[in-house]
Amino acid sequence: MALAEENLTEGLEYDLKYLKLLSNQYPTIAEACTEIINLQAILNLPKGTEHFLTDIHGEYEPFIHVLKNASGVIKRKINDIFGNSLRKKDIKSLATLIYYPEQKLELMLKDESNIEDWYKITLYRLIEICRYVSSKYTRSKVRKALPKDFAYIIEELLHEQPDRLDKEEYYSEIIMTIIRIGRANEFITAISKLIQRLVVDRLHIVGDIFDRGPGADIVMDTLMNYHSVDIQWGNHDILWMGAAAGSEACIATVLRICARYANLDTIEDGYGINLLPLATFALEFYKNDDCLNFKPKIESDKNYSEKDIKLIAQMHKAIAIIQFKLEGEIIKRRSHFNMEDRLLLEKINYGEGTIDLEGKNYKLKDIHFPTIDPKNPYELTIEERELMEKLKSSFLNSEKLQKHISFLFAKGSMYLNYNSNLLYHGCIPLNEDGSLKKVKIGATGREYKGKELLDRFEILAREGYFYKNNPEAKLYGMDVIWYLWTGTDSPLFGKNKMTTFERYFIAEEETHVEKKNPYFKYRDDEKMCASILKEFGLNPESAHIINGHIPVKSKKGESPIKAKGKLLVIDGGFSRAYQGQTGIAGYTLIYNSYGLVLVSHEPFESTQKAIEEEKDILSTTVVLEQEVERKRVGDTDIGIELKQQIRALEMLLEAYRKGLIKEQR
Incomplete structure (x- = not known):
């Protein structure tokens, strides 16, 4: 046997407790030998596709x-x-x-x-x-x-x-x-x-199983029944994960996007979430508003009547305004997110129907805001608060949605190293010079970058969903999930801002621009890719990034x-x-x-x-x-695990032969 005697003895002493447990599975020399032969043979099979x-x-x-x-x-x-x-x-x-x-x-x-x-x-x-x-x-x-x-x-x-x-x-x-x-x-x-x-x-x-198309719930059912799958979260996935956790800003955004693409069937039929309260609210406050800027983009083959389209547009506008208010609450609550530039409701001159952005005045395409108090634009009305409580309850109590999101947490992650490939949905935040960007997370102001940043975001996202008995940690986790959807330094989003408000209310396209993270400027640079692969512990000579x-x-x-x-x-x-x-x-x-x-x-x-x-x-x-x-299998991550198992079994054989562990005959 090609194992050094002194190393083997040292390993046996250190791992004797583990080997005794292993002996329960392989109680004889013959059985241990058979498994070694089996595993060694598997190493030489072609790798799986x-x-x-x-x-x-x-x-x-x-x-x-x-x-x-x-x-x-x-x-x-x-x-x-x-x-x-x-x-x-x-x-x-x-x-x-x-x-x-x-x-x-x-x-x-x-x-x-x-x-x-x-x-x-x-x-x-x-x-x-x-x-x-x-x-x-x-x-x-x-x-x-x-x-x-x-x-x-x-x-x-x-x-x-x-x-x-x-x-x-x-x-x-x-x-x-x-x-x-x-x-x-x-x-x-x-x-x-x-x-x-x-x-x-x-x-x-x-990444990005959800939004736009008509059957995200069917896709999730299919994945749950698939024999071997992993998921790297996308920004649209994290949004739904936040909604399922109870983040009201995420819930409002999910509903806004579904209304925008006339995809409310996923909400109602797919997940059994009652949208009647939203429809009733929209009809009450926007009954005389055609909501032309909120007409849905119908990309499916489903036919809608003019009446249906108008109602969806009214629901669309109603939930969009609520979304902007709820986002404002998070931005004010989490100053270290550095998103004060997205507090747009307070920049509106409601009397003149204009908005001031970066020192320039723009006329609004729509000036009908029946639920906004100009003196306190981010405060929800009593009716809006009641509506959000009902919607939140529906999301939290949707058995199918919770089952799907639990699966996303079980099989998903911010990134994955697998067989010399680094998988992540969006980007790794970079500075203008191509170096890893440090991002502040938490009230303490601690900075994270690269792999450590994605690891920290993942922990906080899980806390936002699972920390039911720690309200403060759960709230912060939910706010981080929302940030991952739309934040400036979110690796899932990868842009300086999401210009949702501007696209609805301002005609000038100069306000619609969303500047991409420098990552997207450098992603054709071999040196940048090599540095990211090294950051995640991979060999740049043989590894790839998959986005x-x-x-x-x-x-x-x-x-x-x-x-x-x-x-x-x-x-x-x-x-x-x-x-x-x-x-x-x-x-x-x-x-x-x-x-x-x-x-x-x-x-x-x-x-x-x-x-x-x-x-x-x-x-x-x-x-x-x-x-x-x-x-071959031996060249893969599974191969590494099998080689470790072979090593342990070889040590068990030596333990049997030295009499340190007795065979169970």
Whole structure:
């Protein structure tokens, strides 16, 4: 054994208590040896395939389709196996069957004259595909993924060799029996979903699940049922997390954005939050106001009547005014946020209908403010206070919302180091010279920067949600969550200000400008990327930064590849709101054992057309990096953990052999 005797003895003395606990799991030398052999073998398997997606923004249909087709990987696997023996039409149909087995089976069987033959051919093909995509995993890992009802049968079929004469009849009889007893549909569904699962080993969501699109709640349900996922919080996610925690400013902002995009169904139907109090309030105070500047942006296919649009606009304006008031309360309460420049309600001349910004006077587009007291503009009226209490209660008591946000805290973080990739949604705050910016947090004025800053923000965000028995700490945590949504030095926002008020009330576009953090000026600089990677403990020679947040304007020639491949921006426009800017409909970054691949997606028409007309998302693939030697599990973070386990087991073996621990026979 290649372990130094003196080091081993020292380690045994130090870890004897741990080794005694480990011996309960591996009570004999034989069992410890078997596990060492098993783990050592796993280290030499190809690394699992990771998929990275970002900025989904509630667009659940294209998102779910991308998960089902594994960003085009499943069709490529079918081509690998059957490209020379099947027509393109048949490959297309087989791929669609794997994506949507239940729905597609119903349609396909209507057109089949010999159903038994079709079943037999299809089952053989699906088994062959499943065998191909499972080949890089251990039997144990595949076994854990198997559907319960067909676990034994699928395992037999996957590991059988049908070309062997002594087992050919056995193999064929399993297939024929599945068909004869009427379980073919269920088996096809089960094995199709298994293929979907095995093609992607781990899914990374680099922020912004919520807002704009119509089904953030459906996206969250999908992620909660996904086999392996992590999430890096985006600014829109943190906003919803603050709302679920009870931050009234976050609640008002969530409702304002939903009203702006005519997406109130997510609130009412998705999360069961009652908006009748807001509608009643809006009708009372804005009944004679057309609220033209607050007409919703309707990007879905849903048709609204003029009456509905007017009501949404009135609700939109009502909650926007409340939002500005609530934000003012936070800014005044937390002077160290340095956001006094956003106290705009007090800069309005209500008699003249103008506002003074940075020494310049602007005429307001809308001067109807029935709930603002010019002498105390940030004070909520009695009616506004009652409304917010009702809305807050609805958010806090939405079982589904709380379940989703708890999942975001459990699976999410401000950033993630994973297999030499640094994932974060927005930016790392920098100074104008490209150095890490120090940011004051807390009344003490302590400064944080870089990794330490993100770590501190994450702790405070968790306190804002979980510290129910410490009101002061919870309130500060909720205020920090709001700051992460919109604050000048928020790594999730990355701009000097959010000009929401100006866009609603001032025509001059010079007031709408939001200056980006210097990070975005330097993100094509290799030295800057290297310094950030070092800050987070990664090797700049082999590591990458993966971002979302700012849509890549592909149609204008902008590349998602920055700093010669050190930084990758993969926000390609899942949200319809951004597709006019990007020219595409999203990216998937794929990291498999052969290297990094970037896939760009064309717009997705609908799930119905995908099933009925077999209209898949058209995707373009670009190989970013190709490994000279195929990456193995031993080269990954999991590999590091397995090597540590092997080391511990080797120490346990020595303890058994030296008699420090007795075998349990």
